[in-house]
Structures are given as structure tokens and as C-alpha cells.
Amino acid sequence: MSSTSGDRTRSRAPSDAGVGTAMVVGGVGKGHAKTECACGKEGKHFSETALSTTFPSTPEKVYNLMFNSGWLKEFMSEDQKLKGESSFDAVLIRDIEQSDWKPSEETKNLTRGTSYIKPLNGSIGPKQTKCHIIDEQIHCDYDDYIVMLTTTRTPDVPSGGVFSVKTKTCLMWAGGSSTKVLVTTQVDWTGKSWVKGLSCVLI
Numbered sequence: 001m002s003s004t005s006g007d008r009t010r011s012r013a014p015s016d017a018g019v020g021t022a023m024v025v026g027g028v029g030k031g032h033a034k035t036e037c038a039c040g041k042e043g044k045h046f047s048e049t050a051l052s053t054t055f056p057s058t059p060e061k062v063y064n065l066m067f068n069s070g071w072l073k074e075f076m077s078e079d080q081k082l083k084g085e086s087s088f089d090a091v092l093i094r095d096i097e098q099s100d101w102k103p104s105e106e107t108k109n110l111t112r113g114t115s116y117i118k119p120l121n122g123s124i125g126p127k128q129t130k131c132h133i134i135d136e137q138i139h140c141d142y143d144d145y146i147v148m149l150t151t152t153r154t155p156d157v158p159s160g161g162v163f164s165v166k167t168k169t170c171l172m173w174a175g176g177s178s179t180k181v182l183v184t185t186q187v188d189w190t191g192k193s194w195v196k197g198l199s200c201v202l203i
């Protein structure tokens, strides 16, 4: 997905994974009307756009590819390997554990937890961190649009306990039989432990 990904990563793009071809051929002139996610209409996307693109496939197929197949995990590992260049610490993401989808007790939305160990390339600080990811299905209507909220926590990096990275993935019909994929992100400072520490100092 990034511009540095190179040919090996591009070969794993959804359009090459046997997903969209039939839809494109059969979809001319009778495709689905364009749709727009509610968060888009209400201006509730996150501040940074990580990805905005269109795939020649349906939202359902893109969703399944991104969230219910091994493709993304493989993509992340391959991408990591490419970034590692020839250095000795070119370690792949490893120890991936993933739960099944189940309804959240709070929101009733389907959620899933994933954790893995990710190597870090910084000259200072830890050489790796555990990553905890929660995927939550905010809205899922294959005929309209799909919104997924992903929260990533990295407890082993400095101040890792007080922030998380929120990522919103919105899939909607882009006209014809294609799907617009919009991924927006922002850092969320939960700050609980920091605020707690500060209040101790002030009191």
C-alpha cells in the first residue's frame, strides 16, 4: 500500500488476488450506485489519510480480503521484510495470535483481538514491541458501506501505555462494481497514567 512497497508487495494487491476480474467484466453499465459512509457525510474521519484508493471489486470482497483472510498478515510481514533491507535485524512480525470475531459487551459490535511482535528500527529505544490490535465492526452493510475501527497499542515503546493509534477503514461503492477504500488514522492520547501521575505531583 505504501509507495516504497515495490513489486513484491504490489503482486499481493487485491486486484491481483483473483477477486475483481469477473466483476469488472460483468459490471459494465449495471453496476451498483455510489454510496458514502456516514462518517464521511458527517466529517468524522480521522485527521491523517493513510490510503484512498479504488479497487475493482465489491465492498464485501474487499472487506473479506482485508479483514478475514491471511492476506493482510502476509502483507504486513512482507512489507516489514522489505523495510528491513539487508540489516541483521530484519526480523519479521512474529507470534501472531488472533481471536475469533465476537460481540463486544459494551457496544455489541463484532470485535476481534490480534497481537504480534514487531521489530523496531530506531537507533535508541527497544528493538521490538508487542502490538495489540482491536478491530471493531462499526457498520457492515454490504449493499451500502462498511466501517471498521482498528485500535493499535504498543505498550513496549516509550509512553506506549498512554496512547493508541486509531485507524478507520471505510469501504463504499465507488460506481460500477468498484469499491472506494479510505483509511484514516490519528494518535489517541488516552493519557490516564500521565494525568494520574501529574495529579499526584500537584496534590
Ligand SMILES: [Zn+2]
Residues within 6 Å of the ligand: 037, 038, 039, 040, 045, 147, 169, 170
Ligand atoms: Zn467513513
